Amino acid sequence: MRVLIVDDERNIRESLRRLLSFEGIDSETASDGREALEALAAEAFDAVVTDLKMPVMGGQELIERMIERGIRCPVVMISALGEIGDAVRALKSGAADYLLKPFEPDELVLKLRAAVSSRRLENLLEAGRRTSGSASGFVGRSEAALSLRRAIDKVAGADTTVLISGESGSGKEVVAREIHAGSPRSAEPFVAVNIGGVNESLMESELFGHEKGAFTGADGRKVGLFELAGSGTLFLDEIGEMPSRLQVKLLRVLQERRVRRLGGAADIPVSARILSATNRDIEAAVREGRFREDLYYRLNVVRLAVPPLRERREDIPLLAGFLLERLGARMGKGAAAFAEGALEALSSYPFPGNVRELENVLERALIYAEGGLITASDLDVPRDYGAARGPRGPGGRADAKPAGATPAGAVPADARQASLEELEREAIERALAAWGGNRTKAAEALGISRRTMLYRIKRYGLDRGTSP
Incomplete structure (x- = not known):
């Protein structure tokens, strides 16, 4: 878990940072809402802990700006006893929870873990509604299967992109799920999308999301699958089917680790691991100019081949x-x-x-x-x-x-x-x-x-x- 601590008093920031570190939680700090927005634009966080009252930009305005920019990480608000009314208003505005000063350290950790777990569950449910895939495990005792199993175990802990090749129906998604299950990201969402199964006109919105009014029929904000994957794994099946226009956008995501929703004005940091798969001769597609060479090298850091049955x-x-x-x-x-x-x-x-x-x-x-x-x-x-x-x-x-x-x-x-x-x-x-x-x-x-x-x-x- 990675948390952003926002407070105008340095001693409180450092005290909270030490507390979270003792619980095994990584954190960064910001002295006000403006600094917090800059940090949130630069990298992905799992949660924000912020004081309600600060001289430059307080916690209430910070939440409003986060919502405007489509930043979805949950916020735990800290307020004094006399600010209880403001804290309730912050909850109505979108804060996940609040704490009254003084509070016990365990109470903050508990609320943070609950807020992150709740958001993770929301992402899993939404991803499950919009994607499909088999949850079956890896099965096989042949030398070919055992060799693949050893390769999976090696790459699971290496936080890099993996390209999985194999014939249709050979179990490429199963391999991707096994990589995720054996990785440090296993507690985070695994989001699978079949590029070949998504209508080309809807694919950009599905992957990157859109804002209200971005196109005809966009009646509200939609979060893309890159965001739903959170700090987990995004599996792009049939990557060779991706249109050239979207290959450029995917390359940018891999290079800069951020996405911009259709109709959006701000970039959103993403931290999901990217696994992809193909049943095509993707090298031939690169030679023929149907698949970008620079994207191919970004995806093909590690290659796993799934043998046919x-x-x-x-x-x-x-x-x-x-x-x-x-x-x-x-x-x-x-x-x-x-x-x-x-x-x-x-x-x-x-x-x-x-x-x-x-x-x-x-x-x-x-x-x-x-x-x-x-x-x-x-x-x-x-x-x-x-x-x-x-x-x-x-x-x-x-x-x-x-x-x-x-x-x-x-x-x-x-x-x-x-x-x-x-x-x-x-x-x-x-x-x-x-x-x-x-x-x-x-x-x-x-x-x-x-x-x-x-x-x-x-x-x-x-x-x-x-x-x-």
């Missing part, structure tokens, strides 16, 4: 068990289990959609399984790349297929040695065919986002005969 198939039984337990609890089938042959069927399939596709396969299987016991026939995957059964159609039944057909997302045996692009194209073609050209349904079946599906359809020239 087909390169760690020995993890599939363990991962499937973990996912089944979680899905069973969520779907009211806590006693769900695999019948003989089911795990072998899963392990024989390459999962082009990676862990996300595995989770989707298990969720569908739980819906159709009798008594929570999942058999090989409940799984929408080919056994040994065979063609024993077709995919579940929109009506929930196994659709009839011509002889030799394979389920959506399946790869024929003679394509095993094909390139990754050929495997991916084949999987997308079959998913589109199984769902009558419906791109949204095909994306769900493969466990990828609709935006990624649209990009792949355009890339492989598969847009004829498809629908939203």
Whole structure:
């Protein structure tokens, strides 16, 4: 926790600073409201402790100026007994709490921790409402998984930017969450945003926030995700999808550690750690001028590569068990289990959609399984790349297929040695065919986002005969 102490008496400032230091709380001091505003504009604080009455700018005016400038850290007001009415007015103006002189040191620390915790909870709830993501943990015992686990443990404590690369659905957000959980910031918010899933016209407001009247429809102030992350971690997934115009703004944030809301007049310090991820060849994007080279080097201080599921198939039984337990609890089938042959069927399939596709396969299987016991026939995957059964159609039944057909997302045996692009194209073609050209349904079946599906359809020239 980092606190700004504001008081016109030097001995009180130093006394409070020593008190907070003894409690393990870092602090800076300012002699009046004007100095406090300068300090708040220069760096991020978790809370402010201020005297109510000061000659130049008192605590009441300081709060009003902070609100005007969009500075959101909570304020604990200190006042004398005769100023109780003013202290109550300060609370109505936006102070988090107040103390009457004289007070016990423990009382100040308690109120500070409560105010910071309350603001942190508000940020977490707001971030959770506006973002989405999986909270599942890191699972795997293969050499590839263990190697990644060791790398995560090393970078977690290094307070630097990390770029996580890997195929769609391979678990990049899980890796980001593990980095956050193992870092000194673990008690602070983890805020995840999928750049590819945010409308480009809304992305700037979502990341940086806006002031009332900044654009048509901006009926009030909105706090951006950089601010909501506080002193925690902001995870930017699919960073390669970021438009060039916003790449410039992100670079400025990384360089100067401050943001400006749309329509705002003042910069706001931010202190969140930035993690990002991509499923693209971002180096190629840099060479082709689609991604800024200077931003790439800012993000790519440390690089972690998440292996695809087909390169760690020995993890599939363990991962499937973990996912089944979680899905069973969520779907009211806590006693769900695999019948003989089911795990072998899963392990024989390459999962082009990676862990996300595995989770989707298990969720569908739980819906159709009798008594929570999942058999090989409940799984929408080919056994040994065979063609024993077709995919579940929109009506929930196994659709009839011509002889030799394979389920959506399946790869024929003679394509095993094909390139990754050929495997991916084949999987997308079959998913589109199984769902009558419906791109949204095909994306769900493969466990990828609709935006990624649209990009792949355009890339492989598969847009004829498809629908939203």
